[in-house]
Amino acid sequence: MAKKVRPESELEEIYRLLMENLSEGVGVVDKNQKIIYVNGRLCEIMGLGKDEFLGNHVLNLFKGKNREKFRRELEKRPKGKSSRYTLKFKKKGGEELSLFFRGMPFFDEKGKFAGSFAIVSDITERKRLEERLKDRTRELEKEVEKRTRLLVGLYRGVADSEERTRLAQEIHDTLAQTLAASLLKTETCEKLLGDNQVEARKQLLELRSMLAKSIKATRQVMFGLHLPNFHRAGFTAVLGQYLQEFERKSGIKCNLRVKLERSLPVPTQVGMYRIIREAMNNVRRHAMAKRADLRLTTGPKGNFHLIIEDDGKGFDLKKALARSKHAKRFGLKAMREEAKRLGGTFAVETAKGQGTRIKVMCRLTNIR
Numbered sequence: 301m302a303k304k305v306r307p308e309s310e311l312e313e314i315y316r317l318l319m320e321n322l323s324e325g326v327g328v329v330d331k332n333q334k335i336i337y338v339n340g341r342l343c344e345i346m347g348l349g350k351d352e353f354l355g356n357h358v359l360n361l362f363k364g365k366n367r368e369k370f371r372r373e374l375e376k377r378p379k380g381k382s383s384r385y386t387l388k389f390k391k392k393g394g395e396e397l398s399l400f401f402r403g404m405p406f407f408d409e410k411g412k413f414a415g416s417f418a419i420v421s422d423i424t425e426r427k428r429l430e431e432r433l434k435d436r437t438r439e440l441e442k443e444v445e446k447r448t449r450l451l452v453g454l455y456r457g458v459a460d461s462e463e464r465t466r467l468a469q470e471i472h473d474t475l476a477q478t479l480a481a482s483l484l485k486t487e488t489c490e491k492l493l494g495d496n497q498v499e500a501r502k503q504l505l506e507l508r509s510m511l512a513k514s515i516k517a518t519r520q521v522m523f524g525l526h527l528p529n530f531h532r533a534g535f536t537a538v539l540g541q542y543l544q545e546f547e548r549k550s551g552i553k554c555n556l557r558v559k560l561e562r563s564l565p566v567p568t569q570v571g572m573y574r575i576i577r578e579a580m581n582n583v584r585r586h587a588m589a590k591r592a593d594l595r596l597t598t599g600p601k602g603n604f605h606l607i608i609e610d611d612g613k614g615f616d617l618k619k620a621l622a623r624s625k626h627a628k629r630f631g632l633k634a635m636r637e638e639a640k641r642l643g644g645t646f647a648v649e650t651a652k653g654q655g656t657r658i659k660v661m662c663r664l665t666n667i668r
Contacts, residue, residue, distance in 0.1 A: 325420035329358050331413055333374060344369045345399070345422045347391040362387060377416040378404040386423070398427040408514075432504060439513055535569045536560070539576065543594070551585045553591045563596045565664060570604055571642045572596070572660070579658050580606045582631050585614025587656060598664070604644075606660040614650045635660075 319326050325342030329335050338353045346361070362370050366387045373385055382404040389397045403418040536558050543554040562571070563620065583592050589612030597605045620632060632648065635658070639646035644662025 302596050307544070325422075326417065327358070327420065328415060328417040329374075332376075333358050336415070337417075342420055345397070345420060346389060347393070349548055361391065373401070373403060374416070377403065378413040379415075380407075395423060397422075398424045410637055413542060429504065436504070436507055436511065443511070475584045490660075495594065499566040522629075535573075539596075542573075542577070543580075546580055546584070552589055554582060555591070555593045556578075557593070557595045559597045561600070562664070563600075564598075564604065568604060568662070568664060572604075575606065575638050575646075575658075575660055576608065578635050578638075579632065583608075583610050583612060583656075586615070589613075589655070602664045604664055606658075606664050608658040609655065613655045614652045614656055616652060617648060617650050 319337075320341075322339060322341060323346045326337075326338040326339040327335060327342050335353045335356055335358050337352055343350055343353070354479070358370055358374070359367055359489055366389070369385065369419045370387055375384055382402070384400070387401065389400050391397065391401050395639040400423045401418045403416055405416045406414055408414045452520040540556060540560075543556055547554045556612075559620050580592065583589050589609050589610040592608065592610040595605070595607045599605070639660050639662065642662045644660060647658065647659045649659070650656040
């Protein structure tokens, strides 16, 4: 039985319906670059009626550099070459679009060039997202450069290897991890821009939030690592300012009681400040405390005592001490070593659900 052949008019109607229902714009020009067909979607994208397209030379749609670029692309068609390219197009109302073209030639039955057609996509929103992503990346790079300069300047003269290690660990725990995650976000956005702009917007919002946290974390690192000039304001005043700022940032109520019967040597001031700073950093990050009490006293025999007590959740001391032997982090290990450097002792009293108490004692005459 012979196959039934559809009449040419019926096939043309099928093709027409297919073209009109595509989600992309379609335009066809003859061998002289005169427009002979556009679908409804292309009219919608460019904001023009079909009568403004048909019969006109296709180059008249563009101006300046875009017109010249379009002309070079069209010159490839008689040579049988296809190409992909992007052009800017300004609508009647002044809105500028970014249009992505996929142009292809077609030939008649004798193999002679008969014209070309193009599939046109509106990628304006995608381009806007790309620009926003580039802007965010530039902002990130500037902020990292700025914060790095500040941190380097702050510690330019530091020769203490423990302090340099502390700085590296703090940056790793806060700034570096956030920046690494931000970089992954930018890569995700680049992949999503072409296929899923809704998800790309979501990722950009998350990236903005992460960058804000990164900036905040950097400031906290600088705040936590800065060694103040005790000569200028005095040890008690500096410590009070530190705790006031700590309370403001963390929301943890701090109570400071100081009873010093003699002045502290500068090495003791610096060492105790480091211990207090590390202890308070642990309170903020791990204890889930509402309150912290600090007591500093000197005795008649030249002993200096520091007690830091919080009402947090406490922890398993044995496990913490076991981990601290091999850990690169600073908590208990750093405070113990600082107390030892001062010629003193360091002790911790804690249990799960019972808060934590840190005791440091040193003889002021033993300071090296």
